Amino acid sequence: MSAPGKTEPTDLVVRARTGDAEAWGDLYREFAPAIFRFCRRAMPTHEDAEDATMEVFMKLRDKLSQFDHTRSFTAWLYKVAANHCWDMLRRRKGRQNKETEDVDDIPLEHPDPNQLERLIEERSNDEVRKALGKLGVRARMALVMRYYSDMSYDEIADALGVRRAFVGVVLLRARHELRQVLGENSALAVGGTR
């Protein structure tokens, strides 16, 4: 996984690993906004996202020496961020209320594709973001990992602590949840409503 159209900051990473403060500063300035946005999508509040961003980079600085430079730095960065955000969310109370359901009881149904198309057409980016904020934390986290940071199913399984085979189920359930929230005001809820 890497950000398309973006070269890996190999030189910066190498210099930052040797303790070059300037390189570290450049690295931070280059990636902090993207990580903040990742955290903002994953965490419930703006303040949580700010805190998480700062903590992710603190962890990153401590772990930079462990980074395998033959792999993608961006992918590694998002993995650290995902693990950190998920840890923060998991520690919070009340997470269980939406998250204890069994993940593999997804119905094998075939929703009305035209209805789904209409729902997608009618919803703006802003509405989708707001709806994301209303999802359960695992659903939100899964969608953010997959569709914001383009993490693989293996990485998502690793971060969420579920078997790889269940990642698709988690994602589909998350989509159903999202459609339900998006469709609440327009009677366009599609699929996944049991």
Next chain:
Amino acid sequence: MTPIKHLDEMTLLLYVERQLDRERAQEVSLHTQTCTRCMTLLRALDRESRLLTRAMLEQDEPFPARLTEFRMAVKRSMQWIWGLVFGLAVLGVYALYAGYIEPWEKQLDQAGFGSTNLLSLLVFQGAFWKGWQSMFTLFEVLALAVLAGSAAFAFRKYIRRGSALAMVFASLGLLLATTPAASATEFRKGDSVSVAKGENIIGDVFLTGNHVRVDGTVDGDVFAFGQQLDVGGHVTGDVFCFAQGTRISGQVDGNIRAFTNNITISGDIGRNVLSFNELMNLDPNGKVGHSLTVFGQTVTLDGKIGRDVVAFFDQSTLSGTIGGSLYGKGKSLTISPSAEIGGKAEFEGAKPATVSNEAKLASPLQFTMHQPHSGHDRSVGYYIWRLIWTAAFVLLGLVIYGLFPRFAVETVEAGEHYGAAFGLGVLVTFGLPIAAIIACVTIVGLLLGLSTLFLYVIVFLCTEIVVGTIVGQWLLGRTSDYWPLVARMALGVLLVRIVTSIPFIGFWAVLAVVLWGMGAISLAVYRRLQPVVAPNIPSVPAGPVGNPLPPNTTVGGM
């Protein structure tokens, strides 16, 4: 004809996500080439993925200024402060115990109560005024708590970091630990407390007791809490008093700020007097150098006041001299033959003042008839007044929305977070006046306290406008344009005032409106305190994009 068996959504999603093995992917590919329904669903799933990615990648919020630079060094350097916090906390607790709790225990033991329980003190000791010894400390603690809470709220974005939070705790601990030692302030407590004649205290003095006397000299301010306060000596600073009865027969060079049941001034006050009381009596020998402001039931002014008088009362008698103007509002005013008023004289009341012909007034007394409105009086006039007030609120809203259009929209949006708005509303509605009053009489000062109260009143008046706008938006839909917003506000204010006019539920409706509106405004103000966009932020690196569809798929041509 055999019905077509469609692929389930899970399979199609895994196909879109390129998670199927080659054989299964080929099967799906073949199926979707012949099944329109599955093809449409496949296309929809892919579009959904793209919508998600696009929505998440879009920059909708500025990058917080707090994050512009990495602050690892700050965090690390601040870690030591937690040790300091612990040390100072211990010191603070010890100071509290040694300064306040232990003396209480002794006093209570002597009084026959072997407990420091405030409730038992208030319940069993009976007379409310005897509780001032404990109330004093309660006030201090309350003041600190309110100030700390206000500071924590105002600077929430800065103290979110643990290290900064540690600093706040450290500061509070330091405050608690060092206040008794670092200040020259003297504290005296007991049943009967006095500054004896001939005694000279340099610095401020706090006196708490049933009977408090100041017969000596205090070169500073006097803070007195007690059942009976007598100031017969000389105070070079101000006198702040909370007492059932207060008598000032000595000399006070500064101001008097009194919250008492009755106050008699027969001495010489150098500057101003502000008093909230039931009975006030300025003796013929009493003298106030500057102005007098009094809120009381019965106000008798026989002495001399150098400047203006502002008085709110039931009954008032003026026999003395007022160097400046007089503004009085109350039920009845009597101006005796010996009275003198150097400036303008105004009285607003239920009946004209009784003015002696021999009284020396610089200008004739201006009288304004004031009929108090009864809450239960529901005559036509009541409804006309309601209508006039409704129009006034709409006008006020119009002006405010014109002056602060963005803030108005933000406030209305904040009000739609019902839980947060109500919660904050309760806190601010009840907490802010307490904090302001405490600021007036204890720590921060009168100016800040009165400014806060003034601001509170303005916000209080605006609550109906905010709630009215929200109600209007419920009915007519959302908008952020000026005139449509004003129209919604006008409609909403009208409806809110109708609801608040209904007997019995009206009071609760008003309360709800106040809490809701106050919370909405507070929330909007808080959000305004959030960090702003930092300049020179580098553009955000392009985030990852969703996967392309598997090869050989015919999906979408998208």
